[in-house]
Amino acid sequence: MTDVVHVTASVFLFARFGSAWRMCVIAPRIGGELAPGGHVDDGESPEQAALREVLEETGHRARLLAPPAPAGYPHPVVPSAWHVADISASADSRAPHRHLHRDHIFVGVVDRPLSPGAEPEHPTRWVPAADLPALDIPHDTLVMGRALFEVIESAAALRLPPAYDEALAAELLRRKETDQAVRLLPAAERGEDWAVRMGQVDRDNTAWLREVLADRGWPGWAMVGPRAALSSWLIAQHADLDPDFQKQCLELLAAAFTAGDADPCHAAMLEDRVRLSRGRPQLxxxxxxPDADGVEAPAPIEDPATVDERRALWGFDQSLAEYVQSFQAVDR
Structure with missing residues (x-):
């Protein structure tokens, strides 16, 4: 065995597609499919290299997860490599002879797997656990991937859930009532200043939620319960006057969804809202x-042929056609 050792980092990257997990594989030029990863450059830590390689190869900004800790362990566990393995490597552009890759194996998540932030270097896809055996992947990747699918739910969950905050939940519900009271006012009762009043409600709720997020983080199911968590999403959904803040809300809500602390449909609806505000088609x-005839119709959709598949994965109980029909049937 050669004494030449190159430090590398690999990332088993997961994302929640509605209620099911999928793992990311890339198809580099050498053939087959692999987990993202590569060499650790001079001046980099393995953690930094892992995040850089994921961004370069997949276009996604990942979050690395901490290795498993005993149930009830009271301290935060810092994200780091789950395993370090010495892997025999053939000659390549960095070494003319066989050598070792001392591979730091990380586990990471992507909160918005359908919206990469950059152009990937390699073809990238997300595969469910059942598809792993049929992939053209190395045996060690298959073994590790299978094992990680068994633990990713608990690994991505909130490590130290916050205590339930009854006062915050009550205030969220109160603000939801204010939001809905102005929006659902019958057209005949709205008056000339209706849009101004709605804007005032939205600005007030946005400013309040901004303070909550800075102080407490996203108010998810664990912190305020499902009913009040719906109010968190609703305030963010209606924060159109501050698109940068709305995108911040999406990032936090998507992370809560990954952790199993938020409704997947809420994450999907806010994703659509933010994408449209930035000139991108919704998912x-x-x-x-309103279309040219004034009839409500879906705004532009990315890959419309598969929209019903995405809706089903994220837990919507209607196809797009059914949703449009029900939406148009409501007297607005």
């Missing part, structure tokens, strides 16, 4: 706009 067809 789930949840946002409607």
């Amino acid at each position: 789930f067809g949840t946002q409607m706009r």
